[in-house]
Amino acid sequence: MTNATPALPADLLDRALRDRGVDRFAGVPCSYFAALIPLLQQDGRYVACANEGAAFATACGFSLAGAPGAVLLQNSGLGNLVNPLTSLSAPYDIGVLMFVSHRGDPDGPSDEPQHRLMGAATVPLLDALRVPNWQLSPNLDELGTTLDAALDAVRSGRTAALVVPRGVMAKPAPAEQLPETSQRPGTEDVVAALGALLRDELVVSTTGFTSRWLFAGADRPGNFYMQGSMGHALSLGLGLALSRTDRRVFVLDGDGACLMHMGALGTVGAQHPGNLVHVVLDNQQYESTGGQPTAGARTRFEDVARASGYRWGGRVTSLSDLKPVLEHVGSQPGPALLVIETTAGAGAAPPRATASLDPDAIRARFMTEAAG
Known part of the structure; x- marks a missing residue:
């Protein structure tokens, strides 16, 4: 991503996915998706799951119902979904579209210690699990081509991953600061x-x-x-x-x-x-x-x-x-x-x-x- 390329707005990505029949999501939050998740929650299209394996299995359920299911997750959660990926999605040919934030990207900005190992292992791990993967770009000329390629794999019964580097997704607008009315302590x-x-x-x-x-x-x-x-x-x-x-x-x-x-x-x-x-x-x-x-x-x-x-x-x-x-x-x-x-x-x-x-x-x- 270059400084001349603006970040990808969440509503634009959502519209592009809806145009391609992707309308149901499950996941565990990552700050990279801080603008996208509230947008999906507005009309009940996002299921907040306890862990990434549960989110992946939920998305498999969406796909079994006839339309491609999608998962949002931080790459640190890949370990939680290896089991349903390899023993549910793969043998039954149930395709799921994964959006995987790339914390600890070795080619990106410096990150926290807990992200470094998985950051370096993310793409090799996806390759080892035979998950076709692409890096999501904010370039609008590339977005449609990338989504189409990934969804071709999903509709053929394979799980596919879009790896999302830091800064690709636009940040949410600052939330309005409302006065605290709760009696709960901070x-x-x-x-x-x-x-x-x-x-x-x-x-x-x-x-x-x-x-x-x-x-x-x-x-x-x-x-x-x-x-x-x-x-x-x-x-x-x-x-x-x-x-x-x-x-x-x-x-x-x-x-x-x-x-x-x-x-x-x-x-x-x-x-x-x-x-x-x-x-x-x-x-x-x-x-x-x-x-x-x-x-x-x-x-x-x-x-x-x-x-x-x-x-x-x-x-x-x-x-x-x-x-x-x-x-x-x-x-x-x-x-x-x-x-x-x-x-x-x-x-x-x-x-x-x-x-x-x-x-x-x-x-x-x-x-x-x-x-x-």
């Missing part, structure tokens, strides 16, 4: 309050803004900041809790991340670690990718936890309730799950932990603390 306030209550606990914080706010306001060697690996904070915390039964382990999770691999709650319930406390910050959106709504507005995580075998599950809606509830949770054996209802943070989030610490430094100091 994410940064909740994380600050939690940080003030920590003592010698080992803490795993999920990817996204949660880890940013925790690092900015309550950094300590016993915090492990996850960047990437969305949905796996709980399983990482479970391994720690089972290995260090003498230390209490806190997992700071998000609603979108918890939804992504909710089966981990069943594993925690089966293993029953008495030293594990699972905190879910529930703002009902993917805040770090543009505020797209999650699929969990009706999900009562505390009910799912109790049904999965957690000893305790509860919910708070205000900071004033947080300390007494955590004291109650800390006085009894776990596993316990606490949902804290939050709103999106005000203003820009602080930098990621890796802006100051290399990932290996985060790991090394945490391991030293965990061994103590």
